[in-house]
Amino acid sequence: MGSITSTMSRYFLGNPMSTTQDLVAALKAELKAAGVTYADLARHLDMSESSIKRVFSKADMPLSRIDDVLRVLKMDFAELARKVADAQPLSHEMSIEQEKAVVADKKLLLLAICCLSHWTFEQMISTYTFSEAECVAYLVALDRLGIIELRPLNRYRLKVAKGFRWRPHGPVMEYFRKHVVNDYYSGGFDGEGELLTLVYGQISPSQASAFVERLQRVGQDFAQQHLADQKLQASQRRPYTLVVGMRSWLFAAFRDLKRDLSA
Numbered sequence: 091m092g093s094i095t096s097t098m099s100r101y102f103l104g105n106p107m108s109t110t111q112d113l114v115a116a117l118k119a120e121l122k123a124a125g126v127t128y129a130d131l132a133r134h135l136d137m138s139e140s141s142i143k144r145v146f147s148k149a150d151m152p153l154s155r156i157d158d159v160l161r162v163l164k165m166d167f168a169e170l171a172r173k174v175a176d177a178q179p180l181s182h183e184m185s186i187e188q189e190k191a192v193v194a195d196k197k198l199l200l201l202a203i204c205c206l207s208h209w210t211f212e213q214m215i216s217t218y219t220f221s222e223a224e225c226v227a228y229l230v231a232l233d234r235l236g237i238i239e240l241r242p243l244n245r246y247r248l249k250v251a252k253g254f255r256w257r258p259h260g261p262v263m264e265y266f267r268k269h270v271v272n273d274y275y276s277g278g279f280d281g282e283g284e285l286l287t288l289v290y291g292q293i294s295p296s297q298a299s300a301f302v303e304r305l306q307r308v309g310q311d312f313a314q315q316h317l318a319d320q321k322l323q324a325s326q327r328r329p330y331t332l333v334v335g336m337r338s339w340l341f342a343a344f345r346d347l348k349r350d351l352s353a
């Protein structure tokens with residue numbers, strides 16, 4: 091436990107979004123779960139109960155004092171840091187700068203997609219030509235970008251929300267439009283479990299929103315099935331890519347044929 095203070099310092103340097111207030115709030119929750127009262131803590135730390143209450147109410151505790159409280163809880167800082175990280179709100183989209191960093195290296199983009207698909211480290215290196223060291227280096231990069239929180243034994247926790255999506259006009263989607271769309275649609279969509287359908291119609295905006303919600307649920311169902319089927323042997327699974335889209339749009343070749351009803 092003697093190196094906890096230096097560990098804390100490294101944590102704050104590597105996690106600028108975390109604050110002392112986050113740590114104090116996590117400590118309060120841990121004290122409550124352990125059944126340790128402020129009076130109990132005061133006796134352990136040779137302080138008055140009023141001083142303990144004041145420190146926690148201000149939520150401005152020096153790292154050395156956090157160290158002391160952790161000793162009472164018989165808990166290390168790494169465990170506390172994980173609890174703080176787990177309580178942080180998840181991102182629904184990244185900044186332009188983050189997306190630029192991901193798309194600048196196709197290997198980094200590939201591993202980002204693997205992580206978003208909940209692949210294990212073992213699946214990544216057995217499926218693609220990454221060495222273990224190379225894969226770890228890219229996971230570290232994704233950790234720094236805020237996509238994952240890298241944990242011991244090359245495990246990770248996603249730091250993006252269930253409904254996460256790349257920015258519609260951001261660097262990643264622009265990359266897919268330029269390099270992926272034609273390759274995807276060049277297939278016949280006539281294999282087992284494949285479908286391509288185009289439906290045009292005119293409906294109310296409220297009904298369009300309802301259809302979008304249903305399509306989002308289809309995407310979530312697909313993602314959940316992907317997770318459920320991870321227990322199957324690799325020979326029993328095939329890679330599929332579901333593309334779901336809906337927009338108010340008319341094929342460019344038809345636009346010039348429309349009457350100008352504003353005249």
